[in-house]
Amino acid sequence: MSFDYDLFVIGAGSGGVRAARFAASYGAKVAVAEERYLGGTCVNVGCVPKKLFVYASQFHEEFNLAKGFGWHLGDIGFNWQTLVENKNKEIARLNGIYKKLLTNSGVTLCEGHAIIVNAHTVMVDGKSYTAKNILIAVGGWPQIPDIKGREHAITSNEAFYLKELPKRCTIVGGGYIAVEFASIFNGLGVETTLVYRGELFLRGFDDDVRNHLAEELTKKGIKLKFNTDIVQIDKQSSGTLVTTFNNSEVDETDLVFYATGRHPKLDNLGLENTKIVLNSKGFIDVDKYYETAEPGVFAIGDVVGQIQLTPVALAQGMAVARYLFKPEDYRALDLTQVATAMFSLPNVATVGLTEQQAIEKGYDVQIFDESFRALKLTLTDCTEKMYMKLIVDKTSDKVLGCHMVGEGAGELIQCLAIALKAGATKKVFDETIGVHPTAAEEFVTMRTPRD
Numbered sequence: 001m002s003f004d005y006d007l008f009v010i011g012a013g014s015g016g017v018r019a020a021r022f023a024a025s026y027g028a029k030v031a032v033a034e035e036r037y038l039g040g041t042c043v044n045v046g047c048v049p050k051k052l053f054v055y056a057s058q059f060h061e062e063f064n065l066a067k068g069f070g071w072h073l074g075d076i077g078f079n080w081q082t083l084v085e086n087k088n089k090e091i092a093r094l095n096g097i098y099k100k101l102l103t104n105s106g107v108t109l110c111e112g113h114a115i116i117v118n119a120h121t122v123m124v125d126g127k128s129y130t131a132k133n134i135l136i137a138v139g140g141w142p143q144i145p146d147i148k149g150r151e152h153a154i155t156s157n158e159a160f161y162l163k164e165l166p167k168r169c170t171i172v173g174g175g176y177i178a179v180e181f182a183s184i185f186n187g188l189g190v191e192t193t194l195v196y197r198g199e200l201f202l203r204g205f206d207d208d209v210r211n212h213l214a215e216e217l218t219k220k221g222i223k224l225k226f227n228t229d230i231v232q233i234d235k236q237s238s239g240t241l242v243t244t245f246n247n248s249e250v251d252e253t254d255l256v257f258y259a260t261g262r263h264p265k266l267d268n269l270g271l272e273n274t275k276i277v278l279n280s281k282g283f284i285d286v287d288k289y290y291e292t293a294e295p296g297v298f299a300i301g302d303v304v305g306q307i308q309l310t311p312v313a314l315a316q317g318m319a320v321a322r323y324l325f326k327p328e329d330y331r332a333l334d335l336t337q338v339a340t341a342m343f344s345l346p347n348v349a350t351v352g353l354t355e356q357q358a359i360e361k362g363y364d365v366q367i368f369d370e371s372f373r374a375l376k377l378t379l380t381d382c383t384e385k386m387y388m389k390l391i392v393d394k395t396s397d398k399v400l401g402c403h404m405v406g407e408g409a410g411e412l413i414q415c416l417a418i419a420l421k422a423g424a425t426k427k428v429f430d431e432t433i434g435v436h437p438t439a440a441e442e443f444v445t446m447r448t449p450r451d
């Protein structure tokens with residue numbers, strides 16, 4: 001049977017573009033459908049604009065620190081509209097680059113919403129295309145819980161395009177987006193409250209890291225309200241928002257921002273025309289080759305809900321392209337020891353197991369940790385402390401996990417991830433000569449385990 005394409009990819013985000021380009025480079029005939037924006041979440045309303053906003057929010061603190069080093073600053077001011085306009089220009093430039101990347105690799109771009117008609121047919125805006133294989137890379141979409149007044153709240157999608165910076169902001173959630181945006185808004189001078197329904201935010205991160213970050217964010221003026229949830233939002237005639245909490249407390253704010261997770265974007269995708277099954281969390285179920293229950297239909301990225309990070313979607317995209325079109329180069333993906341960073345101020349970065357996970361897995365753990373004031377702060381009145389922690393298996397001496405809270409943690413963790421992937425022991429860390437004076441050298445100079 002002949003088909004229009006060897007591979008039809010739905011979604012030109014991180015995973016979809018990578019899979020399409022790799023497949024085309026292996027000689028496959030490839031098409032990609034995209035309904036909204038080239039580059040997907042990461043480029044348009046995720047990693048990239050978020051990091052630009054993080055940079056913007058850091059300057060305020062840097063200006064204050066500069067005084068200790070003899071700098072006198074004149075009037076400082078911040079213009080939100082300039083930041084958003086410049087960010088939009090950069091995103092438009094990246095959209096253009098993504099288009100070129102696809103077309104230069106020989107991939108056909110179909111702009112519009114794709115619906116799967118059957119295991120070998122996709123319809124985009126009324127036009128049908130046949131394909132030997134289909135790859136679903138449609139990503140996710142933010143969700144707001146079903147509370148009264150939810151229509152007055154925004155999500156990260158809208159946060160990148162706010163017309164004005166609010167004076168006060170209440171962020172709901174205890175994950176990456178909530179914590180990153182709390183830092184962004186706080187850094188830009190917004191009175192920021194973070195509301196989280198659990199005991200302590202960042203579930204799944206190391207407990208010492210969670211506690212350390214909570215202390216540092218509080219020192220920076222972010223109001224943390226744990227064990228709290230909003231039950232109702234009322235908009236006042238003045239435009240302000242009144243939030244009622246589950247403990248009956250009431251607060252007033254200018255913006256309510258929900259960062260309560262993302263669900264897979266499956267609406268009107270035509271999954272009912274296939275044998276595809278969803279797992280208990282609503283993500284597409286795939287086997288180890290990312291093939292769904294419908295033979296020839298694959299799924300990668302946020303829509304399979306394994307680890308919702310861009311580099312993971314990229315790696316999955318490459319794995320599928322190799323599996324289908326260059327099997328001799330195929331190697332199974334190893335999603336253990338994936339490093340991750342949260343670009344809060346200060347950053348949190350982590351690779352490997354937390355102390356709690358290592359204990360649960362039955363390791364006899366040794367903990368090395370240190371909390372200290374960075375050299376950069378010694379001429380200033382900033383009391384921020386860095387935190388570094390190593391989890392070591394006493395029996396094999398292998399380093400099981402590295403965790404850090406502090407400036408540059410997001411940059412530093414990548415190299416520690418290589419060490420862990422290579423199976424480094426604590427002895428290897430100890431025998432590595434430090435780089436002085438840096439904060440990073442602490443990772444190779446922690447000698448005495450915690451009691």
Ligand SMILES: Cc1cc2nc3c(=O)[nH]c(=O)nc-3n(C[C@H](O)[C@H](O)[C@H](O)COP(=O)(O)OP(=O)(O)OC[C@H]3O[C@@H](n4cnc5c(N)ncnc54)[C@H](O)[C@@H]3O)c2cc1C
Pocket residue numbers: 010011012013014015016033034035036037038039040041042045046047048050112113114115137138139140156177265268269300301302303307308309310311313
């Ligand atoms: C605010 C925020 C910050 C983030 N920061 C980071 C970070 O710092 N580091 C990191 O690693 N990850 C970060 N992430 C996560 C990262 O963006 C995602 O993991 C990644 O984009 C997932 O890639 P994907 O290919 O699965 O989907 P996406 O990038 O979401 O791409 C899916 C594409 O499919 C299109 N689409 C959907 N349905 C259809 C259809 N039926 N027809 C046609 N097209 C369709 C969408 O329009 C979209 O362009 C962040 C996410 C958010 C929301």
Ligand SMILES: NC(=O)c1ccc[n+]([C@@H]2O[C@H](COP(=O)([O-])OP(=O)(O)OC[C@H]3O[C@@H](n4cnc5c(N)ncnc54)[C@H](O)[C@@H]3O)[C@@H](O)[C@H]2O)c1
Pocket residue numbers: 145172173174175176177178180197202203229259260261262307308309340341342343
């Ligand atoms: N720096 C990064 O790498 C980065 C940054 C942003 C996002 N991301 C990715 O995007 C994903 C989505 O981010 P996110 O922060 O939206 O999700 P998340 O899953 O990290 O956090 C969601 C938070 O919302 C809470 N929550 C869920 N339902 C709720 C409800 N009904 N009421 C109150 N709270 C509720 C959860 O307890 C959790 O704390 C992340 O899991 C991450 O993989 C990564």
